[in-house]
Amino acid sequence: MFKPWIPFEWIVAIRFLREGRLQTLFIVVGVAIGVGVIVFMSALLSGLQANFIRRVLSAQAHIHLLPPKEVARALRRGADAGNREVEGAIVQPPLQRLKSIDQWQAVAEQIRAMPEVTVVSPVAGGSALVVRGSASRAISVAGIEPDQYYRIVDINAKIVRGNGRLTATDMLIGTELADDLGVDVGDKLRVTTASGAIITLTVVGIFDLGNKGANQRSTFVALHTAQSLLGLPGGVTSLEVTVRDVYGAEVVAQRITAATGVEADSWIKTSAQFFAAVSAQTTANTAIRFFVGLSVAFGIASVLVVVVVQKSREIGILRAMGVSQGQILRVFLLQGGLLGLSGSVAGSAIGSLALLLWQRYARNADGTPLFPMTFDPALFTAALLLATLTGLAAAFAPALRAARLDPVVAIRG
Amino acid sequence: MADVAPASGAVTVPPLASAVVVQLRGVRKAFNVGTPIETEVLHGIDLSLHKGEFCAVMGPSGSGKSTLLNIVGLLDRPTAGTLTVFGEETTTLDDRALTRLRGHNIGFVFQNHHLITAFSALENVMMPMLGAAGFASKAMRQRAAGLIENVGLTAWQNNLAGNLSGGQQQRVAVARALAMNPALVLADEPTGNLDTRSADEVFALLRRFNQEQGTTVLFVTHNPALAARCDKTIQVIDGLASK
Numbered sequence: 321m322f323k324p325w326i327p328f329e330w331i332v333a334i335r336f337l338r339e340g341r342l343q344t345l346f347i348v349v350g351v352a353i354g355v356g357v358i359v360f361m362s363a364l365l366s367g368l369q370a371n372f373i374r375r376v377l378s379a380q381a382h383i384h385l386l387p388p389k390e391v392a393r394a395l396r397r398g399a400d401a402g403n404r405e406v407e408g409a410i411v412q413p414p415l416q417r418l419k420s421i422d423q424w425q426a427v428a429e430q431i432r433a434m435p436e437v438t439v440v441s442p443v444a445g446g447s448a449l450v451v452r453g454s455a456s457r458a459i460s461v462a463g464i465e466p467d468q469y470y471r472i473v474d475i476n477a478k479i480v481r482g483n484g485r486l487t488a489t490d491m492l493i494g495t496e497l498a499d500d501l502g503v504d505v506g507d508k509l510r511v512t513t514a515s516g517a518i519i520t521l522t523v524v525g526i527f528d529l530g531n532k533g534a535n536q537r538s539t540f541v542a543l544h545t546a547q548s549l550l551g552l553p554g555g556v557t558s559l560e561v562t563v564r565d566v567y568g569a570e571v572v573a574q575r576i577t578a579a580t581g582v583e584a585d586s587w588i589k590t591s592a593q594f595f596a597a598v599s600a601q602t603t604a605n606t607a608i609r610f611f612v613g614l615s616v617a618f619g620i621a622s623v624l625v626v627v628v629v630q631k632s633r634e635i636g637i638l639r640a641m642g643v644s645q646g647q648i649l650r651v652f653l654l655q656g657g658l659l660g661l662s663g664s665v666a667g668s669a670i671g672s673l674a675l676l677l678w679q680r681y682a683r684n685a686d687g688t689p690l691f692p693m694t695f696d697p698a699l700f701t702a703a704l705l706l707a708t709l710t711g712l713a714a715a716f717a718p719a720l721r722a723a724r725l726d727p728v729v730a731i732r733g
Numbered sequence: 734m735a736d737v738a739p740a741s742g743a744v745t746v747p748p749l750a751s752a753v754v755v756q757l758r759g760v761r762k763a764f765n766v767g768t769p770i771e772t773e774v775l776h777g778i779d780l781s782l783h784k785g786e787f788c789a790v791m792g793p794s795g796s797g798k799s800t801l802l803n804i805v806g807l808l809d810r811p812t813a814g815t816l817t818v819f820g821e822e823t824t825t826l827d828d829r830a831l832t833r834l835r836g837h838n839i840g841f842v843f844q845n846h847h848l849i850t851a852f853s854a855l856e857n858v859m860m861p862m863l864g865a866a867g868f869a870s871k872a873m874r875q876r877a878a879g880l881i882e883n884v885g886l887t888a889w890q891n892n893l894a895g896n897l898s899g900g901q902q903q904r905v906a907v908a909r910a911l912a913m914n915p916a917l918v919l920a921d922e923p924t925g926n927l928d929t930r931s932a933d934e935v936f937a938l939l940r941r942f943n944q945e946q947g948t949t950v951l952f953v954t955h956n957p958a959l960a961a962r963c964d965k966t967i968q969v970i971d972g973l974a975s976k
Contacts, residue, residue, distance in 0.1 A: 324871075328867050335852060336851060633847060634847075640806070642832055642913070644832050
């Protein structure tokens with residue numbers, strides 16, 4: 321019996337769907353499979369991308385601020401008789417000296433004030449030679465403020481022996497360098513630079529960045545230690561920045577350059593090929609979603625076209641009773657929306673089940689998950705909304721046809 | 734006859750001075766207008782129906798009886814002529830106004846009953862009231878139950894329409910036609926597919942409502958015996974009406 325809180329259109333729409341049970345069941349299953357594929361694919365690919373990006377960006381900042389490059393100015397010899405300047409024929413590119421970002425503290429404060437920015441960390445970096453006995457290796461020294469820098473690259477999580485604490489005489493080195501030099505935590509190393517500066521540092525931690533080259537070359541010392549070693553008293557060679565939205569890093573970088581005049585390179589620019597691969601994957605995912613959505617829409621539309629034909633006599637009778645064209649239109653739009661909604665609820669369940677099975681059975685050789693995947697409520701909400709809206713949109717043409725049926729013709733059949 | 738609650742959402746039609754419910758003047762109806770196969774079905778019908786009249790319409794198949802009924806019932810528009818229903822000239826009204834006028838004041842009984850099979854007998858009777866009001870109510874249910882009782886189907890009121898016999902379905906269709914307490918009921922061969930006993934029952938029902946409620950009825954039939962029991966008979970032959 322009719323409930324007093326259910327509108328006329330809902331009552332008729334639900335009854336029509338219930339009457340054609342088998343037809344309704346088939347299209348709901350069809351929509352559910354489509355939505356399930358979209359949910360599963362989206363979660364899988366976003367998990368995969370997040371994993372890629374996490375791996376790439378866990379060892380680097382999103383934006384690097386660098387001092388401006390030194391450029392050679394063309395020779396000018398003043399105006400000639402024709403009042404035109406004459407330039408020198410040869411311009412040699414200058415050597416890029418290690419130099420500090422001008423007024424870096426002020427620049428850092430300015431960037432920290434930007435809402436998109438999460439962390440700003442100064443780094444004084446340069447090349448050096450590490451010597452132990454007769455062995456020596458070329459290294460890259462990064463002078464950091466651990467409190468800030470560890471929020472960008474979590475060195476503590478990558479320490480395999482010792483710890484990440486850095487005082488003026490401490491040093492962190494990679495596993496490969498430790499092996500090459502035969503050192504362990506507590507051993508001392510002598511570090512020299514091209515300018516002749518020499519300092520002896522104690523290895524307090526050995527890290528593994530997950531990259532052999534990085535483990536051979538990268539070392540970390542306290543900021544003021546690097547400043548004195550590299551001849552940059554009080555200066556920094558770069559500011560490392562992280563932002564809230566990793567995909568918006570390039571826009572933020574451009575804003576930083578515009579605001580401060582300091583050259584800013586985002587990870588999108590420096591890892592252009594990787595970003596292009598991620599973008600291509602996103603595009604492919606979007607294309608798959610679009611075509612699955614399209615097939616869902618056509619499925620709903622085709623079923624509703626059949627329903628309109630099947631129900632044309634009932635539509636004519638309803639019209640004869642005084643039911644308006646608008647009410648008939650809404651009855652069929654609702655059917656489309658309800659098919660989309662119920663299909664998407666079932667599809668979300670199918671997608672979730674597939675994700676659970678994937679997490680359970682798709683594992684690395686050591687038994688750990690291939691990559692972590694999260695059940696994002698936003699994904700399910702979007703799937704529900706999109707499928708319902710698709711159902712409504714797909715139902716529009718059949719609904720319009722139903723509303724415009726001539727009642728006399730419809731009743732006659 | 735059981736007391737029946739008033740129809741919710743029904744428009745009260747003010748009594749006309751002349752008590753003319755429907756008036757047709759020179760009504761013509763042609764199909765496929767402007768094409769080589771243009772066919773005129775009604776050739777200028779003049780007809781008046783007064784309040785409380787029970788009028789039979791007879792005529793051979795294809796003579797235009799159903800077309801006449803569709804025009805009077807505002808389901809179709811005449812090609813020419815004027816149609817005044819409850820004092821309102823309808824040929825200039827838009828679809829929305831016609832639908833409203835039809836829904837609140839005209840009830841239909843079709844030859845093949847045309848109940849909606851997804852609903853029970855009681856729900857079918859409630860349907861015109863539900864369509865007009867938008868939401869169901871207790872008063873609606875009471876009125877529908879009263880009408881179902883009047884057509885003697887209380888025991889079957891919760892059965893799906895498709896599970897009733899032909900005679901029962903037609904009686905439900907009569908109850909549904911009366912749901913909005915219409916001033917005019919149009920019955921297009923409602924007894925055509927029924928056996929003699931069921932046909933008598935359906936006719937008696939319509940006649941009783943006509944006499945008790947003052948409902949005007951236009952009753953299309955091929956049965957001369959039933960036509961003889963009406964107040965007047967109109968013959969429609971070759972698209973022309975004659976008394």
